[in-house]
Amino acid sequence: MGFYVLNKSGTAQNQKYYFVLKASNGEVIATSEMYASKQGALNGISSVKNNASTEDIRDNT
Numbered sequence: 001m002g003f004y005v006l007n008k009s010g011t012a013q014n015q016k017y018y019f020v021l022k023a024s025n026g027e028v029i030a031t032s033e034m035y036a037s038k039q040g041a042l043n044g045i046s047s048v049k050n051n052a053s054t055e056d057i058r059d060n061t
Contacts, residue, residue, distance in 0.1 A: 002029060004045050009034065017041035021048065 005020045015034030019041050023029055030048075035041040 004048075006038070006041055006045070008038075019045050 002021055002023050005022060007018055007020065009016050009018065012034060015036055017035045017038050017040065019032045020028055021030045021032075032041065032044050032048075035044060
């Protein structure tokens with residue numbers, strides 16, 4: 001199973017928080033946008049959890 005890592009930027013002024021979705025081997029799968037609040041980043045994680053579980057693959061190549 002993968003996991004989420006919640007981070008706080010040391011350099012950003014207004015948008016300080018972001019999360020990284022990692023595979024169980026630690027490889028980065030996705031990095032989020034920057035969020036102004038920790039709660040915003042946590043809401044982003046919840047959104048990915050709710051919307052990412054799909055069997056639909058859309059190949060635009």
